Amino acid sequence: MEKNKNRKKLRICVATCNRADYSKLAPIMFGIKGQPELFDLKVVVLGSHLIDDYGNTYRMIEQDDFDINTSLHTIVRGEDEAAMVESVGLALVKLPDVLNRLKPDLMIVHGDRFDALAVATSAALMNIRILHMEGGEVSGTIDDSIRHAITKLAHYHVCCTRSAEQHLIAMCEDHNRILLSGCPSYDKLLTAGSKDYMSILQTWLSKDVKPREYIVALQHPVTTNIKHSVKMFELTLDALITFNKRTLILFPNIDAGEERMLEYVCENVLHVRNADSQNKILHALQLQFGKLYPCSKIYGDGNAVPRILKFLKSIDMNEPLQKKFCFPPVKECISQDIDHILETQSALAVDLGGTNLRVAIVSMKGEIIKKYVRANPKTYDERIELILKLCVEAVTEAVKLNCRILGVGIGGGIIHNNELIHGSMFCAAEFGHIMVSMDGPECMCGSRGCIEAYASGIALQREAKRLHDEDLLLVEGMSLKNEETVSAIHLIQAAELGSTEARKVLQTAGCALGVGITNILHTLNPSLVILSGVLAAHNESIVKEVITQRALPSTQTVEVAVSNLSDPALLGAASMVLDYATRRTY
Incomplete structure (x- = not known):
């Protein structure tokens, strides 16, 4: 759409069906009438405006000094759904002659009434451009279906609220033809002055x-x-x-x-x-x-009508009449019987995090069918050998085997628009290797100062062994067998029993994690951070404190929560496999 100062006067037909829609249309009609050099206003009255029981509300239009070009009796009174259908049919019979006579360039239709659907249908079939008022709203019953049907017939849209605008965009309507104006009725209310x-x-x-x-x-x-x-x-x-x-x-x-x-x-x-x-x-x-009800969800600042008039001026009548729908990209699905997969397919998930290597068979319903836990070997070759051994054991019980091996240490996932961000090489969200110190302890990746060097299971096990060697790990109530390997669990246990040194180590690990998460907040600005793992509950308060102290004010409102899932790492690994195998082509 673009402005054209030399174009002819735009003939606009406003169809009003009842008192309620007139309250929204009247301010716009006044604005159109006030610019006769640009617009030629035509008014069609139908529906309950012309019924005695409803006050003959067409007289409101006459009292507002609007010329009614056509009045159509279209309501068939009745006690069942057939009456509404007959009313729509009667309107469809009468409207073509009216539109042929008035020859409007643009038809303005409001809301979700069956009368409005008849008007929009007639205009669309007669190649008349339609501007729909208050599309995208949600009210329930058949009204929603009618409103959305008018939306698909309309070429231009004027909505009152941000959520309605988003609904229209989600319905594939062209964003360039959507105006978020505010409520026209609100203009009249704000300019009326205060009344008791x-x-x-x-x-x-x-x-x-x-x-x-x-x-x-x-x-x-x-x-x-x-x-x-x-x-x-x-x-x-x-x-x-x-x-x-x-x-x-x-x-x-x-x-x-x-x-x-x-x-x-x-x-x-x-x-x-x-x-x-x-x-x-x-x-x-x-x-x-009014002021008696301050919680009203009404949207507007009193300037809806000027915005709508400006929008009308911008309509280019030389644009193609055919609508353009903005369909979102849809990833091609692999040709498979999804119902069969949902019933039978499962995946093998491998979690190498921390001191234990865990393998689990996970069903499509997210249930862990069986889990294998072994101590994590120290060398790469030993780790691969153990993985293969466990996979051989598990594959005989799994209906379908799809295995992805995740890295050792601290990992994560970024969810945007309900989709997991994979990255160009499927290596996104390596949060464990965010550097939080230039000269921190050495990380297994070869760098220094990574979060994993402070807070991973292996890092905490290293600190636990150091404290044990210095006779600072065991406190009253703890015992360690001669052949038992010192692990991060012992460090946590010592901290819970009052060990100052163990608490310092965990505090440092939590702070490193908090600093790393703060960097993530500044980069991605997420609305939710979910912690999982053995130390998740312990780290929650520390992470929140670090965010409060170090994060920018714009990111401090982020919600930090602890996952309540059982074995979230295993479930996450399996969900990636199943999602990849059944629903996407990359």
Whole structure:
């Protein structure tokens, strides 16, 4: 879309179906009418605007000094879903003649009503561009389906909230044709000046109404379950009556079941049938979004209409009418029977971390079927020999063998948009080799000062042996057999029993981990950090303290949690294998 100062006047047709959508469309209509040199406004009125029971609300439009170019009686009253279908069909029969006569360049449609769906369908089939107001919202029942259907028919979109904008993008709509404007009704509310909400209530109920001595109620039919909806409305009214307070019932939408709902409205409830007052919309807005209800989710700063008008000016009528859908890239799936895989396939996971080598058979459901644990050999050749031996034992029990060997020490994973980041060589997230000191202890990778040199199982085992050699490891309540190998577990045990030296070692390890995580926060700015392993619970408070002391303020709000999974390293390794084998082609 681009501006064109020399283009002809844009003929815009606004279709309004009921009082509710007019409250959103009216501010835009005023803005369009206020620039006659750029826009030619046409107004089509249909739906419940023209029904006596609903106050003949088309008179609100006339009182606002808008010329109604066409009025269409399109509502078929009835007690079931067929009435709505017939109403849509009646509208589809009448609208083509109207659109042929008005010949609009752009049709503005609001919301999720079946009337609006008929308008959007007619315009789309007649090659008329459509601007949809408030697409991307979520309200439930059939309304969501209708709203999303109109979204797919529309060429341009104006939404009120950031979440609605994101929903539209997720629905593959062109981001360049989406405007996050805010709510047009909110413009009118903010410019109306302050009014006493009690005086508004008194005009509707009575002058003797006191604060907190009244009830305002609204309940729409649930069109996907009409019988249940009517029963719930009956129970609602019974409950309202028991409060013995003045009650204002706003009429429900003109959907299937609404007549049966209104039959239950009794004498104790004040009916507001005539909604032809010019200020009724403003009053309703002040009730809903005024200072009395500060938690409202309304979005806007009072400038929605200027944004929408600017958006309308930017529409290039020379652009192709055919919509462009922005489909996200989808990775090609390997041709396999996924259901069969889910039932039968499992993977062999190998975890070399720390002092023990662990092998496990993990099912597609994430359950560890069997686990093998052996002391981790010191040399590479011995480690490979033991891995092969355990794999031979396990393969006879595994339904399917897919084995990936992970490195020794501290590892991790980066999850972005629910996807694991692999890296160009499948070596992403080698967090253990983040350097936290230029002249720290030597790491197994050949460098110095890595996190692993401080906090890995092998590093802690080294420190435990050092303390043991200096007679500083064993404290009261601990014992070590002659043939028993000193491990990191003994260091943890000593710290829990009060060993100052052991606590210093673990504190240093936790601080190194915290500094490394702080570097990760500054690089990736994640929302969640999950710790796992034997020392995870011990390191949690230390890591949080380091983040508080050293991280930038923008990253200090990150959530740090301890994994509650059983054997997360094994489950993670298996999930990589299964995910790779069944769902992706790289």
